[in-house]
Amino acid sequence: MNESDARTAVHAAIAQVAPDVDTGQLDDGARLRQDLELDSLDFLALVETIARSTGVDIPESAYAQVGTVGGLAAYVAAHG
Amino acid sequence: MPSLGADMERGKLVEWLVKPGDYVHRGDPVATVDTDKTLMDVESFEDGIVAELLVEPGATVPVGTPMARITQTPAAPPPRAAPAVPAAVPASAAPPVSAPPVSAAPPPASAAPPVRRLARQLGVDLALIRGTGRDGAVTRRDVERAAAEPAGRTGRIRSSPRARTVAAELGLDLGTVAGTGPRGAVTEADVRRAAEAAAPPVHAEARRPPAGVPAWPQAEASNGPTEAAPRLAGLRRSIGALMSRSKKTIPHYYLGTTVDLQAAVAWMQAANVQRPVSARLVPAALLLKACALAAREIPEVNGFYAEGRYRPSPAVHLGVAISLRQGGLVAPAIHDADALSLDLLMERLRDVVARARSGHLQRAEMADPTMTVTNLGDLGVESVYGVIYPPQVAMVGFGHIVERPWAQDGMLGVRPVVTATLSADHRVSDGLRGGRFLARLGELLQKPEEL
Numbered sequence: 045m046n047e048s049d050a051r052t053a054v055h056a057a058i059a060q061v062a063p064d065v066d067t068g069q070l071d072d073g074a075r076l077r078q079d080l081e082l083d084s085l086d087f088l089a090l091v092e093t094i095a096r097s098t099g100v101d102i103p104e105s106a107y108a109q110v111g112t113v114g115g116l117a118a119y120v121a122a123h124g
Numbered sequence: 125m126p127s128l129g130a131d132m133e134r135g136k137l138v139e140w141l142v143k144p145g146d147y148v149h150r151g152d153p154v155a156t157v158d159t160d161k162t163l164m165d166v167e168s169f170e171d172g173i174v175a176e177l178l179v180e181p182g183a184t185v186p187v188g189t190p191m192a193r194i195t196q197t198p199a200a201p202p203p204r205a206a207p208a209v210p211a212a213v214p215a216s217a218a219p220p221v222s223a224p225p226v227s228a229a230p231p232p233a234s235a236a237p238p239v240r241r242l243a244r245q246l247g248v249d250l251a252l253i254r255g256t257g258r259d260g261a262v263t264r265r266d267v268e269r270a271a272a273e274p275a276g277r278t279g280r281i282r283s284s285p286r287a288r289t290v291a292a293e294l295g296l297d298l299g300t301v302a303g304t305g306p307r308g309a310v311t312e313a314d315v316r317r318a319a320e321a322a323a324p325p326v327h328a329e330a331r332r333p334p335a336g337v338p339a340w341p342q343a344e345a346s347n348g349p350t351e352a353a354p355r356l357a358g359l360r361r362s363i364g365a366l367m368s369r370s371k372k373t374i375p376h377y378y379l380g381t382t383v384d385l386q387a388a389v390a391w392m393q394a395a396n397v398q399r400p401v402s403a404r405l406v407p408a409a410l411l412l413k414a415c416a417l418a419a420r421e422i423p424e425v426n427g428f429y430a431e432g433r434y435r436p437s438p439a440v441h442l443g444v445a446i447s448l449r450q451g452g453l454v455a456p457a458i459h460d461a462d463a464l465s466l467d468l469l470m471e472r473l474r475d476v477v478a479r480a481r482s483g484h485l486q487r488a489e490m491a492d493p494t495m496t497v498t499n500l501g502d503l504g505v506e507s508v509y510g511v512i513y514p515p516q517v518a519m520v521g522f523g524h525i526v527e528r529p530w531a532q533d534g535m536l537g538v539r540p541v542v543t544a545t546l547s548a549d550h551r552v553s554d555g556l557r558g559g560r561f562l563a564r565l566g567e568l569l570q571k572p573e574e575l
Contacts, residue, residue, distance in 0.1 A: 064449050078504065081449070084406040085477050092401045104396045104404065 045098065045124030051117040053124075057093040058113070061086050072114025080113075100124045125179075125189045126166060128159050128490045132362075135159050136184040137191065143286035143312070146174045148194065155191065156483070160358040162454045163483025164490060172196045180252055181288065235262040246271035249284070249309070283310035294319040359452035367511050374429075374517075375550040378509045379558050383566040384532075385525060386539040391572035408499050409470040411522050411542070413575045414568040416440045416461035419495050422561040424553035425518035425546070426495045434517065434552045443493025443513065444473065446480045455513060456485045457493035466575055495520065507543040517549035518558075520565075 045053075055067040058080065065080055076082045082090065087107075094116075095101045100123045102110055110116040125135045136158040142148055153165035154174070172194040179191045235243070235250055239262055243250050248270045255262035283291075283298055287310045291298050294315065301318040303310035388410050396404045419426040423436035442461035447453045456479075458464070458472045479485050498510045499522045506526065510519035523543040530539040544565055548558045568575065 062449060083447075084408060085474055088401070088404060088406060088474075095401045101401060104393055 045100075045121050047117065047121045050098070050121035050124060053094065053098045054113060054117045054120060057090055057097060060093055061090045070113050072112065072117070074113045075111055076113070076116070077111070094120060098124045125157070125185050125187050125191055126487050126491075127187045128157065128164055128166075128487050129161070132159050132187060134184050134186045137179045137181050138163060139181050139289050139292070140177055140192075140286065141165070141289075142174050142177075142192075143284055144174050144176055148172065148174060153484075153486070159490075160362045161452065162359075162448065162480065162485060164485045164487065166191075166487050168194065170194055170196075176250060178250075235267075239264050239267055243267045284312060286312045287315045291315045356451050363452060366513065370511050370514050374512050374514060376512060376547050377550050377555060377558065378545065378547050379555060379562055380507060380509070380543055380545040381562045381566060382528075382541050383544050383569055384530060384539055385542055385569060386530075388569045388572040389525070389540045403467070405466060405470050406473075407525055407542075408522075409466055409473055410569065410572055410575055411499065411544075412442055412444065412458070412461060412473065412497060413464070413466055413469050414565050415495075415497055415520050416442050416464075417568050417575070418561050418564040419518075420462045421564055422557055424557045425548055425561050427517060427552075428494070428515040429517050429549060429552055430515045437494040439494065441492050441494045443496030443516070444476060445496060445498035445510070446477050448481060454480050454485065454490070455493060455496050455498075456480055456489035459489075497522070507545055509545050510547050512547055512549060517552045518561075519547040521545040521547070 055070060058065055058070070059067045062080060062082060074080060076087060076090070091102050098120055100120045102119060102123075106119065110119050125137075128135065138156040138158050140155050142152075142154045148154060148168040148171065150169060150171050151167050154168045155166045157164050157166050173196075174192060175195045176193040177191070178193065179185055179189065185191070235255070240250065242264060243253075243262075246267060248267050250262055250267075253262050253266050253270050254260075256266055257263040283303065284305070288298065290312050291301070291310075296315060296319050298310055298315070301310045301314050304314055305311040385407070389407065392405050392407060392410060399405075419440050419442075424434075426440055427434060427436035429435075439460055440462040441457040441459050443455040443457050445453055445455045456476050458469065458476060461469060461472075464472065476485070476489065493513070493516065495516055495518050496510070496513050497520045498508055504524050506523040508521035508523055510521045512519045521544070523545075525540050525542045527538050528541045530537055530541065544562055546558050546562050548561075
């Protein structure tokens with residue numbers, strides 16, 4: 045999957061898990077927990093949503109790489 | 125209007141989920157209620173036919189007000205009124221709270237049978253009339269006046285509650301729908317017909333909310349900031365009132381300890397590797413389970429203090445403090461958390477958080493936690509000393525799970541640890557028992573496979 049499709053999928057998943065986040069204003073450096081205030085259950089829901097929409101299953105061991113919007117998009121692009 | 129929490133005095137009916145003539149089972153959700161804190165589903169307390177809805181959506185009524193009348197069978201004579209939602213009633217374990225006792229509930233179905241008959245003849249919906257008689261009873265004059273009012277003149281369109289709900293769901297203005305019911309009342313069928321006529325079938329799919337997205341947040345979003353602001357202020361006020369009461373009446377004492385989570389985290393990660401995302405565990409599930417098991421062993425932290433005496437609870441209904449994304453928090457219960465397997469507990473946790481955020485918690489979940497857990501760890505703080513929710517007697521706090529140097533058996537290593545705290549009620553226990561609770565909690569977390 046290319047970067048742009050991955051970013052679109054990530055933004056869509058964030059919009060679904062956290063409807064109050066304005067995904068139009070998201071920059072790649074935004075941290076999912078600290079900046080978007082996703083808790084561990086929101087994060088799990090996000091990982092699940094992405095697995096459903098893109099087929100990319102992010103294992104727990106990779107959670108450290110996907111702490112930001114950009115990191116998440118890059119992971120999805122590399123594995124999708 | 126049932127009491128949905130110790131601090132609740134009144135509630136606003138947001139919508140009816142049933143209409144007259146519907147058959148309801150005990151436990152079926154019948155209405156959505158706004159408690160200042162959150163939206164919640166209220167369930168029926170008995171089996172039967174919904175005979176009449178007594179409260180209009182949008183109305184705010186005190187706890188104990190009858191909301192609907194349910195008859196046992198369609199043939200049952202209407203005067204034998206049974207309140208669908210009896211006053212006040214935290215489950216059996218809960219002590220009486222601010223709600224009036226059941227016997228003090230005002231008489232339900234406040235319209236005499238002849239008035240009812242007249243209303244039926246004139247096609248007037250009794251639920252829409254404000255009674256001027258004794259105790260707010262609807263009189264013959266009230267009904268005649270309502271019938272004489274031309275539909276629409278007062279800005280109110282004659283319609284059934286169900287029709288209004290459906291119209292709201294479909295985004296349809298009731299004023300644009302031609303009514304075919306009594307005296308031109310708009311019925312559900314009218315609304316559905318109008319909606320179908322308005323939207324070509326191609327768009328039918330688009331009107332449906334996307335799968336997995338509950339309808340409520342959307343409805344709230346469309347209300348915009350004008351509605352959200354007072355709602356948030358109300359929530360802040362009611363949290364403030366409850367916490368002030370807690371701090372004024374409960375002599376809190378506080379304990380904290382650092383728990384080694386190496387075994388728990390390693391066990392969880394190994395378990396998660398084998399699982400699809402949907403079945404993965406989060407550390408909070410392990411912490412909650414250990415907490416529930418420890419609470420079962422130390423009854424001084426699990427129960428209710430009311431009217432000068434403490435009643436330990438035989439069941440552990442673990443309240444989970446959940447922050448709402450739009451602000452504020454609620455703490456519904458996971459019932460019998462000590463008896464649930466970790467997988468089931470995880471499932472319940474995800475379910476209750478999702479419903480708390482979409483406004484579909486149930487009455488019992490709000491009314492009867494026996495102890496509450498707050499977990500601010502996700503936002504990065506290392507420790508949290510919570511304020512006890514009266515009439516409970518303990519609040520457990522977990523901070524962020526962090527890696528720290530950890531010395532054991534003369535060796536130094538780096539391990540994941542968490543700070544567990546206990547705020548407890550000195551009228552019920554001392555530091556010794558509270559300390560025992562935290563120590564047990566820590567021990568239980570060393571054997572995650574047994575949780």
